Amino acid sequence: MSPLSSSAASRATRSDVAKLAGVSPAVVSYVVNGTKRVGAEAEERVRDAVAKLGYRANPSARALRLGSTEMLGMVTPTTTNPYFAQLAHEVEVAAAKRGFMVINSSSDSSVVTERNQLEQLAGRLVDGIFLCSTVFEPDLRNLDIAGIPIVMLNNRAGIPSRDSVGVDLLHGAHLAVEHLAEHGYDEIGIVMGGTAGDAEDGREAGWRESLERLSLAPGPIARGLFTPGGGYQAMQRLIRSGAVPRSLFVSSDQMSRGVLKATLEAGLKVPEDVAIVSFDGSIDAAYSWPTLTTVAQPLAEMAEAAVDALLSPPHDPVHRVVEAHLVVGRSCGC
Amino acid sequence: MSPLSSSAASRATRSDVAKLAGVSPAVVSYVVNGTKRVGAEAEERVRDAVAKLGYRANPSARALRLGSTEMLGMVTPTTTNPYFAQLAHEVEVAAAKRGFMVINSSSDSSVVTERNQLEQLAGRLVDGIFLCSTVFEPDLRNLDIAGIPIVMLNNRAGIPSRDSVGVDLLHGAHLAVEHLAEHGYDEIGIVMGGTAGDAEDGREAGWRESLERLSLAPGPIARGLFTPGGGYQAMQRLIRSGAVPRSLFVSSDQMSRGVLKATLEAGLKVPEDVAIVSFDGSIDAAYSWPTLTTVAQPLAEMAEAAVDALLSPPHDPVHRVVEAHLVVGRSCGC
Numbered sequence: 001m002s003p004l005s006s007s008a009a010s011r012a013t014r015s016d017v018a019k020l021a022g023v024s025p026a027v028v029s030y031v032v033n034g035t036k037r038v039g040a041e042a043e044e045r046v047r048d049a050v051a052k053l054g055y056r057a058n059p060s061a062r063a064l065r066l067g068s069t070e071m072l073g074m075v076t077p078t079t080t081n082p083y084f085a086q087l088a089h090e091v092e093v094a095a096a097k098r099g100f101m102v103i104n105s106s107s108d109s110s111v112v113t114e115r116n117q118l119e120q121l122a123g124r125l126v127d128g129i130f131l132c133s134t135v136f137e138p139d140l141r142n143l144d145i146a147g148i149p150i151v152m153l154n155n156r157a158g159i160p161s162r163d164s165v166g167v168d169l170l171h172g173a174h175l176a177v178e179h180l181a182e183h184g185y186d187e188i189g190i191v192m193g194g195t196a197g198d199a200e201d202g203r204e205a206g207w208r209e210s211l212e213r214l215s216l217a218p219g220p221i222a223r224g225l226f227t228p229g230g231g232y233q234a235m236q237r238l239i240r241s242g243a244v245p246r247s248l249f250v251s252s253d254q255m256s257r258g259v260l261k262a263t264l265e266a267g268l269k270v271p272e273d274v275a276i277v278s279f280d281g282s283i284d285a286a287y288s289w290p291t292l293t294t295v296a297q298p299l300a301e302m303a304e305a306a307v308d309a310l311l312s313p314p315h316d317p318v319h320r321v322v323e324a325h326l327v328v329g330r331s332c333g334c
Numbered sequence: 335m336s337p338l339s340s341s342a343a344s345r346a347t348r349s350d351v352a353k354l355a356g357v358s359p360a361v362v363s364y365v366v367n368g369t370k371r372v373g374a375e376a377e378e379r380v381r382d383a384v385a386k387l388g389y390r391a392n393p394s395a396r397a398l399r400l401g402s403t404e405m406l407g408m409v410t411p412t413t414t415n416p417y418f419a420q421l422a423h424e425v426e427v428a429a430a431k432r433g434f435m436v437i438n439s440s441s442d443s444s445v446v447t448e449r450n451q452l453e454q455l456a457g458r459l460v461d462g463i464f465l466c467s468t469v470f471e472p473d474l475r476n477l478d479i480a481g482i483p484i485v486m487l488n489n490r491a492g493i494p495s496r497d498s499v500g501v502d503l504l505h506g507a508h509l510a511v512e513h514l515a516e517h518g519y520d521e522i523g524i525v526m527g528g529t530a531g532d533a534e535d536g537r538e539a540g541w542r543e544s545l546e547r548l549s550l551a552p553g554p555i556a557r558g559l560f561t562p563g564g565g566y567q568a569m570q571r572l573i574r575s576g577a578v579p580r581s582l583f584v585s586s587d588q589m590s591r592g593v594l595k596a597t598l599e600a601g602l603k604v605p606e607d608v609a610i611v612s613f614d615g616s617i618d619a620a621y622s623w624p625t626l627t628t629v630a631q632p633l634a635e636m637a638e639a640a641v642d643a644l645l646s647p648p649h650d651p652v653h654r655v656v657e658a659h660l661v662v663g664r665s666c667g668c
Contacts, residue, residue, distance in 0.1 A: 071454060079438070080423050080617075085413045092413075092440060101454055103437040104413070106426060120405060120435055228621040257621040264623045283414075287562040287591040289598045289623070 012053035020049040072102050072310065073121035074130040074153075077109045081226070081254060082282050083297075084132060087154065090303035091130055098311060100127070109134045122148045128310040136199060151310045153302065155319070156202055163309040165302050165320045172295040172324035173206025173249065176277040179293065179326055180247045181214050183333050185275060189219030189245035191234050191259055193226035193252055203251045203279060219245040224255065231258030239266050244274060247332075253280040256292055260331075271333035281327050291329030298322050346387035355383040406436050406644065407455035408464040408487075411443045415560070415588060416616050418466060421488065424637035425464055432645060434461070443468045456482045462644040470533060485644045487636065489653070490536060497643040499636050499654045506629040506658035507540025507583065510611040513627065513660055514581045515548050517667050519609060523553030523579035525568050525593055527560035527586055537585045537613060553579040558589065565592030573600050578608060581666075587614040590626055594665075605667035615661050625663030632656050 014032075018025040023042050030036040031046040032055075038046075049055070072095055076084040092102045105121065107114035114134055121129055131138060132154045140150060140162070152164035180188050190207050204221075211218050222238045224230030231250065238244050239262065250256040256278040263274055270276055270290055278285055281296020305320045328334050348366075352359040357376050364370040365380040366389075372380075383389070406429055410418040426436045439455065441448035448468055455463050462483045465472060471493060474484060486498035514522050524541050538555075545552050556572045558564030565584065572578050573596065584590040590612040597608055604610055604624055612619055615630020639654045662668050 073437075078423070079413070079419045079426075080416065082414065082416060082419075085416075085419050089412070089414050089440070092442070101439065101451070103407075103439050103455075105435065105437050106423070108426070117435065121437075228617060232621075261621055261623050261625075283562060287566075287595055289595050291595075 012055040014055070016053055017046065017049045017055045020053065021045040070100055071126045072100050072128050072130065072307075073126040074102050074104045074132075075107055075114060075117045075121070076104065076132040077107055077114075077134040079104070079106045082284060083252065083254065083280055084154075086282060087132070087299050087303065090299045091153070091306060094300070094303040094307040098307060100307075100311075102130075107134055111135055111139065115139050118150070130306055130310065149310055151306045153306045156199075159317075161317055163317050163320070165305045165309065165322065167297045167302065167324050168321050169202025170206040170209065172279060172297075173203045174210045175324065175326045176249045176279065176295050177207055177210035177214070179332060180249065180275060180277055181210075181216065183247070183275060185247035186216055187219045187245040187247065188216060189221065189238070189248050191222045191224065191231060191238075191248055191250040191255055193230060193255055194223060201251070203249075207249050219247075224258075226252050227254055228258040228261070231255030232262045233258070235259040235262035236266075239263075239268075244268070247275040248277075250276055250278045253278050253282045253284040253288075253292060253294060256294075256331075257284055257288060260288055260292075270331050275333045276331040277326075278331070279324075281324075285327065285329060288329075288331070290331045293329040293332035293334065294327050295324045296327045297324050346389040348389070350387055351380065351383045351389045354387065355379040404434055405460045406434050406462050406464065406641075407460040408436050408438045408466075409441055409448060409451045409455070410438065410466040411441055411448075411468040413438070413440045416618060417586065417588065417614055418488075420616060421466070421633050421637065424633045425487070425640065428634070428637040428641040432641060434641075434645075436464075441468055445469055445473065449473050452484070464640055464644065483644055485640045487640045490533075493651075495651055497640075497651050497654070499639045499643065499656065501631045501636065501658050502655050503536025504540040504543065506613060506631075507537045508544045509658065509660045510583045510613065510629050511541055511544035511548070513666060514583065514609060514611055515544075515550065517581070517609060519581035520550055521553045521579040521581065522550060523555065523572070523582050525556045525558065525565055525572075525582055525584040525589055527564060527589055528557060535585070537583075541583055553581075558592075560586050561588055562592040562595070565589030566596045567592070569593040569596035573597075573602075578602070581609040582611075584610055584612045587612050587616045587618040587626060587628060590628075590665075591618055591622060594622055594626075604665050609667045610665040611660075612665070613658075615658075619661065619663060622663075622665070624665045627663040627666035627668065628661050629658045630661045631658050 014025050014028050017028045023046060027038055027042055028046055030038050031043050074088055074091055076088060078084060088104055095102050105117045107117055111134060128149045130151055130153045137159060150162055152159060152162050155164040155166045156169060177188055192204050208218060220238060220243050222234035224234035250259050263270055268274055278292040278294040281294050285292035285294040301322050348359045348362050351362045357380060361372055361376055362380055364372050365377050408422055408425055410422060412418060422438055429436050439451045441451055445468060464485055464487045466488045484496055486493060486496050489498040489500045511522055526538050542552060554577050556568035558568035584593050597604055602608055612626040612628040615628050619626035619628040635656050
C-alpha cells in the first residue's frame with residue numbers, strides 16, 4: 001500500500017485549508033489557481049496549510065465553473081508505432097487550436113485494455129475521446145452512460161452509431177499499383193499487414209481491383225504483422241520461396257523498413273531487383289535508403305476532421321473519408 | 335462554445351439519476367460502475383435516466399473510496415521521437431505490474447506547455463507524474479501544492495529536490511569510442527545533438543575523455559537537432575567540408591538514420607568508408623541497413639526504477655543512474 005493512498009483517503013477540502021490558514025475559501029482558490037494576487041503573508045499561510053494537509057484542487061469544481069474540462073482523451077493501439085505517434089501529434093496540434101489539451105493512453109492492442117482506458121478517460125472528466133481501436137467494432141457499450149462523445153479515428157468503414165474518420169484505402173492502393181504498372185512492372189505482389197476481424201483490408205482489395213482493371217495477374221501475397229519485424233519475416237519467406245516479384249506494394253512504412261532490410265541483406269537491390277511502393281507517408285519513408293515511394297495519409301487533415309466532429313453540436317453520425325496521395329521517393333525506380 | 339459546455343455546467347448528480355429512475359443511489363452506482371448485477375428493468379430505467387440527464391460518475395468519489403486514483407501521468411517532449419515512445423511504453427508496462435495505468439501528454443519541447451501539462455495532470459487526480467523535461471531544470475514551483483510526487487526520467491544529473499533516473503552517458507560514450515578504437519580507427523569524430531542549457535552533454539564529454547585516454551586527437555564535431563533531419567544535415571555539412579572522418583560516434587539512433595542517408599546518398603559506404611557507432615539501442619538501430627552498432631539504454635530498467643521511486647514511501651531525493659551496454663550491428667565493421 002503506497003503512502004499516496006492514505007493522503008487520498010483523507011482528502012482535505014478547500015474549507016479545511018482556509019480554516020487552518022485563517023483566510024477565506026476564496027483566497028485559497030486565488031493562491032492555488034493563481035487567479036488573483038494576494039498578500040505575501042496570506043499566500044505563505046495558504047501554501048503552508050496546503051502542504052500540511054496535502055490539499056489538491058478538485059478538477060470537477062473547475063470544470064463546473066468553466067463548463068468544460070478543456071481536455072480531450074485519445075486511445076491508440078500502441079505508442080511505439082510512429083504512424084500512431086504522428087497521428088496523436090497531429091491531433092494535439094488540431095486540438096490546441098481550439099484551446100484543448102489531449103491526454104493519450106495506449107491499449108497495447110488489447111480489446112480489454114482499450115475498454116478499460118476508455119472508462120478511465122471518461123471517468124477523468126475529459127470532454128471527448130478519440131479512439132483508434134484495435135478492432136473493427138470496439139466495445140462501446142454503456143460508455144454513453146458517461147455522456148462523453150467518442151470519435152473513431154483511423155477507422156476504415158465507419159460504425160453505425162459514431163462519427164468516424166478514415167483514409168480511402170482502396171483509392172490509396174490504386175495509386176500505388178498504378179504507379180508500379182506505369183513503370184512497366186507486370187508482376188506486382190503485396191506485403192500485407194494482418195488486421196483484426198474478417199473484413200478484407202482496403203489496401204488488399206484495392207491492389208486486387210487495380211490488377212484486374214490493368215489485366216495483370218495478381219503477384220504473390222506475403223502476410224505479417226504491421227511492424228518492421230512483420231515486414232522482415234514476410235519478405236524473408238518470399239525470398240526463401242524463390243518467388244520474389246519484380247515489384248511490391250507494401251501496406252505500411254513500418255513493414256517496408258523490414259522488407260528493405262530483408263531485401264538488401266539478401267544481396268538484392270532496390271529498385272533494380274525489387275521495386276517498392278509503400279503506404280503511410282511517414283518519416284520512415286523519408287529516412288529509409290533508398291527513400292520510399294509511398295502513399296501518404298493526410299494525418300493533419302484526419303486530425304482536424306476528428307476534432308471538428310468531436311467538438312460539433314450533436315448530430316447524426318458521419319463517416320468522413322479523406323484521400324491519400326502519392327509521394328515519390330527512389331524505391332519505385334523513379 | 336461547444337454543446338459540451340452546457341451539459342457540464344448543469345452536471346447531474348447520482349441522486350438526480352436515482353430520483354428520475356425511481357431507484358436508490360446505490361443501484362445507480364451498481365449499474366454505472368458495473369459492480370453488481372441489478373434487475374433488467376431497473377438497469378433499463380437507470381440507463382434511460384443517465385442518458386436523459388447526461389450524468390457522469392465523479393472520479394474523485396471513486397478515488398476517495400479506493401484511496402488511490404490508480405492512474406499515473408507522464409510528460410515527454412514529443413510523441414514522435416521513438417526513443418520517448420519506447421520509454422513511455424516501458425513505463426506503461428512497469429506501472430501495469432503495480433496495477434496503475436499511465437496517461438501521457440507531450441510538451442512539444444516547450445517549457446510553457448510542459449508546465450501547463452504538469453498542472454493539468456496534477457489537477458486530474460493522478461497519483462504521481464513522470465517528467466521527461468525538455469530542459470535541465472524544469473519549473474516545478476508550486477506543484478508541491480497539489481501534493482503529487484514527480485520523478486524526473488531521462489534526467490542526466492539529477493535535480494536537488496526530486497527523485498530522478500538517468501543513464502550514465504559518460505560510460506556509454508566510452509563504450510562507443512573504445513569499440514571504434516578497437517577496430518583500429520584512429521580518427522573518431524562525433525555527430526552531436528543539441529541540448530538545452532549550458533552543461534556539456536555526457537556523450538560529448540565521454541567521447542573527449544576516451545580519446546584523451548587513448549591518446550587520439552579529437553576528430554571533427556558536427557552538430558544538429560536530435561532528429562533524422564538533424565543528423566542528415568550535420569552529415570551533409572561534414573561531407574561538403576571534405577573532412578569526413580574514418581569513424582563516427584553519433585549521439586542518437588534518430589540522428590544516425592539521417593547520417594546513414596546522407597552518407598549512402600553521397601556514394602560512401604558504411605562501414606567500408608565511414609564506420610558508425612550510434613546511441614540508444616532503439617528499433618531504428620535494428621532496422622537500419624546496415625544495422626547500427628549502438629549503445630543501448632536499458633529503458634525497461636529505467637522505467638522500473640522510476641515507478642519504484644514514484645510509488646515509494648516519502649524519502650530523501652535520489653538520483654538513480656543506470657548503465658548502458660553495447661549492441662553490435664554491422665555499421666562499425668564487425
